[in-house]
Amino acid sequence: MTDHETKIIIAGFGGQGVVVAGNIIARACVIEGKNVTGMVSYGAEMRGGTANATVVISDREIAGPFVERPDIAIIMNQPSLDKFEDMIVSRGLAVLNTSLVDRNVQRRDLDVAEIEASRIAHRLGNVRVANIVAIGAFAARTNLLEMSSLARGIEDLFKSKKAALVDINKEALRQGAQMMARFKE
Amino acid sequence: MSSQGKILLKGNEVMSEAAIQAGCRFFAGYPITPQNEVPEYMSKRMPQVGGTFIQAESEIAAINMIFGASAAGARCMTSSSSPGISLKQEGISYIAAAQLPCVIANMQRGGPGLGNIRASQADYFQAVKGGGHGDYRLIVFAPSTLPELYKLTMNAFDYADYYRNPVMILGDGILGQMAEPVEILPYEPIVELPEKDFVLDGCKGRKPRVLKTLFLRPSMALVRHNDLLQASYKKITAELKLHEETETDDAELVIAAYGITARIAKGAVKIARQNGMKVGLIRPITLWPFPDEPFKRAARTADRFLVVEMSGGQFIEDVKLASECKKPVEFLGSGGGWYPTPDNIFEKIQTIYETEALVD
Amino acid sequence: MEFKRPTALLDACTHYCGGCGHGIVHRLVAEVIDELGIRQRTIGTAPVGCAVLLYDYFNCDIIECAHGRPPAVATGMKRVLPDRIIFTYQGDGDLAAIGTSETIHAANRGENITTIFINNAIYGMTGGQMAPTTMIGQRTTTTQDGRDITSEGPPIKVCELLSSLDGVAYLQRVAVSTAKDVIKAKKAIKKAFVNQIEGRGYSLVEVLSMCPTDWKLTPKQAVDFVNNEMKKVFPLGVYKDKK
Numbered sequence: 001m002t003d004h005e006t007k008i009i010i011a012g013f014g015g016q017g018v019v020v021a022g023n024i025i026a027r028a029c030v031i032e033g034k035n036v037t038g039m040v041s042y043g044a045e046m047r048g049g050t051a052n053a054t055v056v057i058s059d060r061e062i063a064g065p066f067v068e069r070p071d072i073a074i075i076m077n078q079p080s081l082d083k084f085e086d087m088i089v090s091r092g093l094a095v096l097n098t099s100l101v102d103r104n105v106q107r108r109d110l111d112v113a114e115i116e117a118s119r120i121a122h123r124l125g126n127v128r129v130a131n132i133v134a135i136g137a138f139a140a141r142t143n144l145l146e147m148s149s150l151a152r153g154i155e156d157l158f159k160s161k162k163a164a165l166v167d168i169n170k171e172a173l174r175q176g177a178q179m180m181a182r183f184k185e
Numbered sequence: 186m187s188s189q190g191k192i193l194l195k196g197n198e199v200m201s202e203a204a205i206q207a208g209c210r211f212f213a214g215y216p217i218t219p220q221n222e223v224p225e226y227m228s229k230r231m232p233q234v235g236g237t238f239i240q241a242e243s244e245i246a247a248i249n250m251i252f253g254a255s256a257a258g259a260r261c262m263t264s265s266s267s268p269g270i271s272l273k274q275e276g277i278s279y280i281a282a283a284q285l286p287c288v289i290a291n292m293q294r295g296g297p298g299l300g301n302i303r304a305s306q307a308d309y310f311q312a313v314k315g316g317g318h319g320d321y322r323l324i325v326f327a328p329s330t331l332p333e334l335y336k337l338t339m340n341a342f343d344y345a346d347y348y349r350n351p352v353m354i355l356g357d358g359i360l361g362q363m364a365e366p367v368e369i370l371p372y373e374p375i376v377e378l379p380e381k382d383f384v385l386d387g388c389k390g391r392k393p394r395v396l397k398t399l400f401l402r403p404s405m406a407l408v409r410h411n412d413l414l415q416a417s418y419k420k421i422t423a424e425l426k427l428h429e430e431t432e433t434d435d436a437e438l439v440i441a442a443y444g445i446t447a448r449i450a451k452g453a454v455k456i457a458r459q460n461g462m463k464v465g466l467i468r469p470i471t472l473w474p475f476p477d478e479p480f481k482r483a484a485r486t487a488d489r490f491l492v493v494e495m496s497g498g499q500f501i502e503d504v505k506l507a508s509e510c511k512k513p514v515e516f517l518g519s520g521g522g523w524y525p526t527p528d529n530i531f532e533k534i535q536t537i538y539e540t541e542a543l544v545d
Numbered sequence: 546m547e548f549k550r551p552t553a554l555l556d557a558c559t560h561y562c563g564g565c566g567h568g569i570v571h572r573l574v575a576e577v578i579d580e581l582g583i584r585q586r587t588i589g590t591a592p593v594g595c596a597v598l599l600y601d602y603f604n605c606d607i608i609e610c611a612h613g614r615p616p617a618v619a620t621g622m623k624r625v626l627p628d629r630i631i632f633t634y635q636g637d638g639d640l641a642a643i644g645t646s647e648t649i650h651a652a653n654r655g656e657n658i659t660t661i662f663i664n665n666a667i668y669g670m671t672g673g674q675m676a677p678t679t680m681i682g683q684r685t686t687t688t689q690d691g692r693d694i695t696s697e698g699p700p701i702k703v704c705e706l707l708s709s710l711d712g713v714a715y716l717q718r719v720a721v722s723t724a725k726d727v728i729k730a731k732k733a734i735k736k737a738f739v740n741q742i743e744g745r746g747y748s749l750v751e752v753l754s755m756c757p758t759d760w761k762l763t764p765k766q767a768v769d770f771v772n773n774e775m776k777k778v779f780p781l782g783v784y785k786d787k788k
Contacts, residue, residue, distance in 0.1 A: 038364035063452025065363040237624040242650035249614040253621025385606040387586035395600040397609035
């Protein structure tokens, strides 16, 4: 049915930067000329709870910004896994921040990309870039977006107010992708 | 700014920037979710362009500041969400009565009462049928995407000036909160703008002017003023009906939806067509004046209508009126924060096809 | 000196009752506008209440507002046209009941406008109901045994109330019940307009004014009522004069 739409959810607790992560993915889509909608849980979504951002990407007109059944879930903590595991479409992808998730994915029909995002971020000197590490992993695993677009998305977002954060975020993106590529081999 | 010249903005920001581009130089508002990005954006942008932003003490004060700013000749705007729009109704009635141009945005949320902060389309009657006291009309625009929100917001200022009538942007929490790439195109007037010969700026070189809404004497003065307003509404009705049709030519079932719901319904039309069902969509862009002709036409060619709206059933009344109840009108909708997905709507379409045996 | 109609007043017969204070205050405002030479850049706001028709009397641009909203409307106008002179002319119901919020916040923002506040302790146009400034024991059509402090509370003293706001530039309470008072009132009104011309911010002149009809008194008794009763509850004087 909506075969050309890719629906992504990024979920975690407040402060994990799920909104920023969604924003950077959406910016990368704009850079690549894809149609995209972004939405942040402000309480408008039917299934509330943890903080989440949703992104819908398509080459065609997008019907609506909501994601009921994500194709890709970037899961930053345990409660988000508990909540969203069942919603992911069959053969969908779960990107898991294993630093803050203490169980495996139960479903057998999902592709799972595990990444110690928080630990890598901590090693980089700022645990708050775990979201970007996870995006790096997602990008390497899916090839949905160019790494260069995501890097530019980071620049666009941070350059005006938090220019000092550009480098560490780009490094987080690189390491997330590299770690995923290594697992692939 | 990306290579395509598009930038990613939230709906509330898109609308605010469109207003700035269109020359809006006065904004007064009061915080309420889900439209807080509007006053926030305006507080930052207005000083940059030499305009005024005021965080008013209430929505009542905000709309009355608009009354004053418009009388003083500024392009001006206020925004709110449902409960706040209720508070503004007093001022809206006065502004309409005084025939002052301004733009009012309602990013609707769930009601009645304090409701919730989810998206809703339950203020349709309030926007389209009145809301405040007296016989007046607002021009009501219902954008369904962010690029359209950008365009219609600019147009709203032009039509407000052209017809000397307040224009409402009737959005909702989804439209306000979602982000989408938008090209920030430069403003160009959509109509030839009349001279503002009503402005109160001091009577230098002319006779003093009065802007008022009280008509006590002579006894027929208010009747005459009402006739004047009705003549203006008649002109607007004749000139400004806007709508969009999708695959209605051969449609057996025509969906009617507006705003964000129409966008979602378009997704459902696509699914239905992929499944061999002849389904189309009529999307009013102006809710007042209501584009009745496409519904009259569809009532001749289609078998049935399906209204989808995020309320218990308000817009459906105008669809029935416009189609003169010539064909059955089905309904999918609910208030309080419910929203449809393309799949929901498609399921409803399937049910209609099964029970009514449209495919034969 | 020749006594003639100020240019800022139209040649009209007002609808005000005999002995009403509005006519005096209209004239004082018009004289001040003439003396300052600002008629052609002045915009007045008409309130809801007896003065709603003031556009029939003033020879300048006028906007008529919803009840209680003149401070908000004036705010919108003044921000768009900062070099024009905007005055609000408001009664006690307009300013201190239905429009209390608009009054306090415009004052607190220090909006550079001039407010003429007519306090006659009663609702005139609607036929003599209790005002926020109706005094304890005063009979009105909605306090027929007299205002009772336990159920209606005491009268609101606007100058005292606003004097606590840092945004306010100037507050003075005057009366128009004696010749001396009228002269003082004009001085205060002039100062409130000059303040605006000089950009000093929100200036309000509260005028204790007669309403013989709704007080059910003769014009002479009404003047005595202001002098003997109202001035006790609402002491005249300058409540704020920010340097």
